[in-house]
Amino acid sequence: MSAAPYLHIHQLEKRFGDFVALQNISLQVEEGEFVCFLGPSGCGKTTLLRIIAGLEQVQQGRISQAGKDITRLPPQQRDFGIVFQSYALFPNLTVSENIAYGLVNNKLSRQDRTVRVNDLLEQIDLPGIGDKFPGQLSGGQQQRVALARALAIQPGLLLLDEPLSALDARVRLHLRKEICELQRSLGITTIMVTHDQDEALTMADRIVVMDHGTIAQVGTPEEIYRHPATAFVARFIGSMNLLPGRVLEGHNLLIGDTELALPLMLSQNVEEGLLGFRPEMVRVLQGPEEVKADTLLLQGEVAQVNFMGAFVRLVVTIARNTDIEVDLPVQQYSQRQLKAGDHLQLAIDTESLHFYPQPPVDEPTRVSIRQSDPQPQHVFAEVMDSVMEAQA
């Protein structure tokens, strides 16, 4: 982390007429890093990529690449290779001609060019297809040729615009791995746009989650998954139970209206917000058992059992009009044989609890259990307490 970042984006703003496509975008990308722009369609991720490429102009802000201000440079004068979702291979040129397209003005001899093209074909694992036309290749092969064409001119920055979304699932998985390996071996700084969270989580060093033209969160895949900064990020990546709640005096958190009071304390003085936890972070207790002091306990009735393959997703009603999702490993499910109508005791570590104040505040809000008495809690007593409180 000694040198300045390879790509530095500062306070970018982009408008299309009255529509603000990007606002207040600041981001730094280190050399050799693989960064994913992740977000739903229309969040501005592709626009941001095109701005980095110089294909769109910004109204405000600065971009510098390798220490050089490139904000106003046309794409021809920037240093990048790009792969589009549509591949944009020239259909009337052969694979070799496509890959060599950018090499023509590199003053390479014809022989060197052929060598380079063959090297690249080797690199993308498709030797010997040089004389074919793009139309004769499968989607995955076309994608790799487009990648080779972009890499042929040895750019300092590789931009990938939803490169895998037009492919079927199996090819996609294979190509994910291949692109990652290629990127690591070349050490090329790479930015990929995607709306697929799995793709971003598995491929990226860092993920930039975007929402409505702003950056919602930047972090490693693990950070983003475990500590989503906003309710939007939480909802967009993985699944998250988000329960609307109000904070009463005495830091009582009410979920729903006055149905369910939880013994939770917030680190900040907020009034309303969403309490979040991931379905797989909810433990189903096997019977009377000791739990740690900083554990939230809930009780509920199974409403639905959905078999999802690797796990079972339970929909549990914890109060009137308040359902949560609980993921249970298949193994545990087959031991218990749960069905709709069963009563369950649930436990969640406070580490896995998130609170998203509304309106949002800058500081993250921490959640902890209000300890009324220092004794270790007993499950049923505590649960009974909370239920009594709820019904009061």
Added chain:
Amino acid sequence: MSAIAACRLMPVWNTEAFVQRALLLLGVLFLILGLLAPLSTMLLKSVQDHAGNFIGLANYAEYFTNPALFGSIINSLVIACWTTVIVVTCAFITAYALTRSGMAGKKGFRLISSLPLFAPSLLPALSMIYLFGNQGILKGWLPVDSIYGPVGIVMGLCFWIFPHALMILITAMSNSDARLYEAAKALKTPGWRVFLTITLPGVRYGLVNTIFVCFTLAITDFGVAKVIGGQYNVLATDIYKQVVGQQNFQMGAVVSVILLLPAILSFWIERRVQKRQTAQVSARAVAIQPESQPLQDNLLMLFCGGIAAFLLLVIGMAMYASLISFWPYNLTLSLDNYQFDMMDGGGWDSYFNSLRMAFWVAITGTAVIFLLAYLNEKVKALPLLRKTMQFLAMLPMAVPGMVLGLSYIFFFNSPDNPLNFMYGTLAILVLNTLVHFYTVCHLTASTSLKQIDGEFESVSASLKVPFYTTFRRVTLPLCLPAVLDISVYLFVNAMTTVSAVVFLYSADTTLASVAVINMDEAGDTAPAAAMAVLLMFTALGVKSFHWLISRELLARSQRWRHA
């Protein structure tokens, strides 16, 4: 704040962007000089007197108080309405037969029905004279007294406009979804209801489009009315009479403005319809495989046979008449009528002038139109300029040939105009014809450019390849079929057009189509027919030749399509 922002928005010097902008600007300038400026001059002339003083709407007042002139509006409308009703009905049934029935001989019918596209509109008129004229072979069949008048005009126009209507309707009917018909069948819907609820709504845009195209072509046509109109005046012939006959340019301008109105109106409606037509048929639509229904097929075949017979009769009559020594007294066959040097109208020179002009229109027109369509489609800069260009490219469709020709006189013949040197040369004829047929070519080019991935330019920019290299290596080869279509369309139309150029030829640049008019006016009907037939065969020959070389060329350059 805004000053700082402006400062920072100053782009870095970029040769490619500069070249693109400059070309775009030149393109718009070209269309302004070739279209907008002449039209404006004409509008101006219509509110001036002979001396060039502004007199407001006095010319219009004079026009509307003169029943001889005013009556032409009614006449033109009557002609256009009748022609539209007849042509659209016939074309609809034929298109239905060709796309939805199990009728035999579809290819042959299609071929025959495209023949009129290659003939000048004068040909059917001349043919009518031989068929139904005072000494016509079928005169007895004619229910009215004389072919010289509305009946002749409508019949001639029907012949000439039919293939235009048929093409649009065939396209509309081919783009239907068989799944809808299967659903209807599964719901046990009776045939007439299927027709009313699926077939008709499916082609309604195409149908509306056809109606307006027919109407516009009929109301603006000059050739047919000129030859066979007799005493029956229509707007297009009025312009000619005012300008060529009476040298009353101001009144010519007034009639032109009036003729421009229905054309612009139908153009406007057509554009609106076109806009709504997008994505009517989804990409997943299943093409209809027509089933044979013997009774219906036979009836349709009878109908198509009748149409084909009429078309062949008209063409055949013109050919036959051109080979007759002296109609109707000496029926021996000879080539006397093809000795054009013995007649008025410029002789064989005019034919070669026509060839030369068509050649130059095809070459320069294809280059200019395709390049401008490319800039319009692929350059992202200067949106306002591109909008202007798009508008100017669509405008020629709404401008009748007579109006454009007269506008050119006003604009280029003015001694103050630095472009005055073009007047009376072949160049002005080329320019005029190019602009006259601009829109269809522009649409063809745009459609094919739109089908090309929009990211090609971005990719080449990222690979540091200049846009003109990508244009040459990728865009142009991909659009080659469209480019070839444009060139032959321009050639054929330049050969056969008469309306715009009738004002612009000089003694050195007489054209074949104008010669037909002049010979006919001088009473040499048979040589006129001979020249019209010659034009048709030249156009057909060029089309066939074009078909052969494009097949060869495409086989070589479009290898990737079939690979």
